[in-house]
Amino acid sequence: MSSTGHGAVPLIELAGLNVVLPTGEHSEVQAVRSVDLVVHDGERVGLVGESGSGKSVTGRSIAGLLPTSPRVRVSGSIRVRGQEMVGAPAQAWDEVRRRTVGMIFQDPLTFLNPTMRIGRQVAESIPARRGSRQRGSSGRASREEAVHRFLGQAGLPDPAQVAASFPHELSGGMRQRVLIAIAIAKEPSLVLADEPTTALDATVQQHVLRTLDETVAELGTSLLLISHDLAVVAGMTDRVYVMYAGRIVEEGPTARVLAEPQHEYTRALLRSVRSLTEADTALYSIPLQTRQRFAQEASRAT
Numbered sequence: 612m613s614s615t616g617h618g619a620v621p622l623i624e625l626a627g628l629n630v631v632l633p634t635g636e637h638s639e640v641q642a643v644r645s646v647d648l649v650v651h652d653g654e655r656v657g658l659v660g661e662s663g664s665g666k667s668v669t670g671r672s673i674a675g676l677l678p679t680s681p682r683v684r685v686s687g688s689i690r691v692r693g694q695e696m697v698g699a700p701a702q703a704w705d706e707v708r709r710r711t712v713g714m715i716f717q718d719p720l721t722f723l724n725p726t727m728r729i730g731r732q733v734a735e736s737i738p739a740r741r742g743s744r745q746r747g748s749s750g751r752a753s754r755e756e757a758v759h760r761f762l763g764q765a766g767l768p769d770p771a772q773v774a775a776s777f778p779h780e781l782s783g784g785m786r787q788r789v790l791i792a793i794a795i796a797k798e799p800s801l802v803l804a805d806e807p808t809t810a811l812d813a814t815v816q817q818h819v820l821r822t823l824d825e826t827v828a829e830l831g832t833s834l835l836l837i838s839h840d841l842a843v844v845a846g847m848t849d850r851v852y853v854m855y856a857g858r859i860v861e862e863g864p865t866a867r868v869l870a871e872p873q874h875e876y877t878r879a880l881l882r883s884v885r886s887l888t889e890a891d892t893a894l895y896s897i898p899l900q901t902r903q904r905f906a907q908e909a910s911r912a913t
């Protein structure tokens with residue numbers, strides 16, 4: 612039993628992970644350096660750090676979505692439910708993405724197929740095993756019902772209309788909710804959200820984060836939330852990793868890390884949030900409910 616009281620096999624376990632990426636014909640960058648990171652079932656974990664610190668490359672490693680160039684070098688260990696994935700065949704990664712990890716990225720337009728109606732894109736991420744029992748028109752009807760339910764769960768007010776739309780017909784906030792619907796339709800064990808609201812304006816950010824917060828809670832899935840915004844991560848996670856220059860520099864319960872940051876870089880991140888708070892613009896992106904929870908946890912931790 613681990614110190615966090617969870618079972619012995621974590622959902623995700625990175626151990627000593629290194630990732631080197633080519634940046635030019637004769638140059639490369641080590642984006643991830645000796646990273647240890649664990650996500651247990653049902654946990655909400657944050658990965659925070661400034662732009663370029665290696666968060667996305669870490670997230671992509673977990674989803675098997677690193678660039679395919681032979682010059683990409685990955686060493687160390689990536690375990691998904693105990694199964695070693697470094698060096699695993701592409702089909703094994705397909706399986707992880709189909710069953711275990713649902714992803715939400717910053718830019719929905721690069722993820723969505725522009726020529727396919729939203730309904731079909733959501734339907735395609737529903738595992739086949741669920742539709743296979745009912746064939747024919749009743750199977751189609753129940754699939755359509757499921758698509759509408761997932762779109763509704765992701766906070767889209769008129770699921771039927773959204774399902775009939777193409778991506779370009781929706782607003783940025785709606786497209787981001789579609790990504791949430793696609794991610795949860797797989798009933799994944801982990802929702803991996805990489806800067807899910809960074810491209811949205813503040814009010815829409817707040818709504819989308821609240822939806823993500825509620826949906827993850829409702830489904831009981833784990834969450835790995837990647838963000839440069841400490842305020843967002845503070846409001847939605849129980850444990851946080853702080854990343855700087857490819858390394859994890861600090862890890863712990865979110866409330867403790869915020870209340871007693873050990874690393875100078877974490878203190879600097881916190882100072883930037885606090886100075887924004889003074890200007891009354893910080894925490895703008897945190898849903899009210901989670902902001903209150905953060906405030907309570909922070910006061911308990913001090």
Ligand SMILES: Nc1ncnc2c1ncn2[C@@H]1O[C@H](COP(=O)(O)OP(=O)(O)OP(=O)(O)O)[C@@H](O)[C@H]1O
Pocket residue numbers: 632633634640641642660661662663664665666667668669678806839
């Ligand atoms: N496909 C890629 N090819 C080459 N280098 C890359 C690639 N993706 C990221 N990098 C480099 O890896 C390092 C880490 O980038 P990463 O995107 O993980 O940072 P990040 O913390 O997620 O920041 P951001 O939020 O800006 O994406 C950076 O030096 C970046 O330039």
